[in-house]
Amino acid sequence: MSSMYCFQCAREYVEEVTECVECGVALVSEPPTPPEEVGEQDEPQVAYELYEWSFEARRMLEGLLTSEGISHGWQGAVLIVREADEDRVDALAEQAETADGPILDPEVEKIGYGMDEWSAEAQSALVAALGLAGVAHEFDAEGELIVAEEDEERVDEIIDQVAERVAMDDELGEASQVIEGLALNDLLGDVRVLANKLVKNGGDAKATLALVKKADVLSDVRTPFGFDSRTWSKIRLRASHMVGVLSDEDRDEDAVHEAASTLAAELSEVV
Ligand SMILES: [Zn+2]
Structure with missing residues (x-):
């Protein structure tokens, strides 16, 4: 008679059981790999803490990993994989997570x-x-x-x-620079101060030069941790517009004033 296993805690069950009494997840038909046996000895591993995931999403990810032949093990809700597989696992995790939305009720009217x-x-x-x-x-x-x-x-x-x-x-276009933490705070703060200088005096040549450089950098920074991508895209867009306005030799003061004040206002929300 064949057995079923909990992929999270490795408990063995008789065939008729469908989920682990301990972990709540649906069972699988093959015994799971112990986490310490994932990869070669001393091979770097990475852990995914999936405590907040539903049972179904974890079971789905387990199925995807198995069908892709990716070596993996679980310590409860923590998934252990080889560091070398991290990118592939990221993609599968995203797939499992997004597939796990609420189910559309077959009875209701749909559009x-x-x-x-x-x-x-x-x-x-x-x-x-x-x-x-x-x-x-x-x-x-x-x-x-x-x-x-x-x-x-x-x-x-x-x-x-x-x-x-x-x-x-x-x-x-896609941003290419990664700037986080203090360096990011400094950059945002500097751009805001410089933009405010131009709001007060659109002819400030020193501030203009400095702002062109810094806003250009800012417009190419990837969405940093802690920002939602929509807010960040707006900041990048304003920064890039600022650079465009300042790089125009025939710029008029109104355009500078307008671009600098919208940029400063956008930044005042975050620094
Ligand atoms: Zn279990």
Whole structure:
């Protein structure tokens, strides 16, 4: 007679049992790998703390890892993998997490949104945003996004936000610099001070030179930890606009004043 196993605690159960009484997760048919046996001896490992994930999402990730043949083990809700597999595991974790939204009730009235003009990246950003907002959704065979009619207003709002963010990202291109912590605070603070100087005196040549340099750097910084990407894209957009205005030899003071005050105002929200 075959056994079933809990992938988190390795308890063995008779075939009829479907979930672990201890961990709550659905069982698997193969005994799990002990975490210390993941990878070669002394090979670096990474841990994913998935305490806040639902049982279903953890079970789904377990299934994805097994079907991809990625060596892994669990210590309770903590997943252990080889450091070498980190990127692949990140992708699967994202897949398991976004698939784990609330289920669309088959009984309610539904509406569909055509996704033809949405790129794959934009669609996955939309799915993530719907998941975060707890909006039940699915895609039909034609690739239309299906939601409950009663969620229409929320979904319209989320679609607008995501579309705006995607458009901003397209305009800005992907940022290449990683700046965090104190260095980031300094940069944001400096740009804000310099922008305020130009608000007071648009002809301040020293501040102009310094601001062109710093705002140019700022416009190429990736979304730092602790910022939502929408707010950050706005900051990048304002910084890049500022550089554009200041780099124009025929700039007029009104344009400088306008760009500097919107930039300073955007930054005053975060520094
Ligand atoms: Zn268990």
